[in-house]
Amino acid sequence: VRLVESGGGSVQAGGSLTLSCAASGSTFSINVAAWYRQAPGKQREMVARLRSGGGSPDYGDAVKGRFTISRDNAKNTIDLEMTDLKPEDTALYLCNAKTWGPSEYWGQGTQVTVSS
Numbered sequence: 001v002r003l004v005e006s007g008g009g010s011v012q013a014g015g016s017l018t019l020s021c022a023a024s025g026s027t028f029s030i031n032v033a034a035w036y037r038q039a040p041g042k043q044r045e046m047v048a049r050l051r052s053g054g055g056s057p058d059y060g061d062a063v064k065g066r067f068t069i070s071r072d073n074a075k076n077t078i079d080l081e082m083t084d085l086k087p088e089d090t091a092l093y094l095c096n097a098k099t100w101g102p103s104e105y106w107g108q109g110t111q112v113t114v115s116s
Contacts, residue, residue: 001025001105003095008110015085019110021078021095029099033071033078037091037112047093048080062088085114 007019023030034049048069049058057069068081078095095107 001027001030001097001099001103003097003105003107005093005095005107005110008093008112010113010115011085013086013114013116015114016081016083017085017112018082019080019093019112021080021107023076023078023095023097026099027073027076029101030097031100031102032096032098033069034096034098035069035078035080036094036096037089038094038109039091042091044094050078082112085112087114087116090114 002024004022005019007017009017011017032049032051035047036044037047038044045060047060047063048067050069050071059067066084070079090113092109092111094109097105
C-alpha cells in the first residue's frame with residue numbers, strides 16, 4: 001500500500017483546509033485508515049481514525065467537533081476536513097493505513113501551518 005498526502009498549506013486561524021490521502025496498491029486490504037500529526041518537539045498524535053467495518057470514527061480530543069475524516073473507496077482516498085483551525089493545529093499531517101495482514105503504512109506527510 002502506498003499513501004500520498006496533499007492539501008496542506010498555510011491558513012489563518014479560523015480558516016479551513018481539506019487534506020487528501022491517495023492510496024494505491026492493495027487498498028482492499030486496508031482495515032483502519034487514519035490521520036496523525038506531529039509538531040516539532042511533540043509526540044506524534046492520532047487525529048482521526050476510521051475502521052472499514054463501519055461504526056463512528058474516532059477523533060483526538062483536540063480536534064473533536066472541528067475535523068471530519070472520510071473515505072471514498074471508489075477513488076481510494078482518505079480525506080480530512082479541518083475547520084476552525086487554530087495555531088496549535090500547526091504540524092506535519094501524516095496518513096496511516098493498517099491492513100488485515102497486519103501491516104502498517106505511512107505517507108510522507110503534508111505540512112499545515114496556522115497563523116494567528
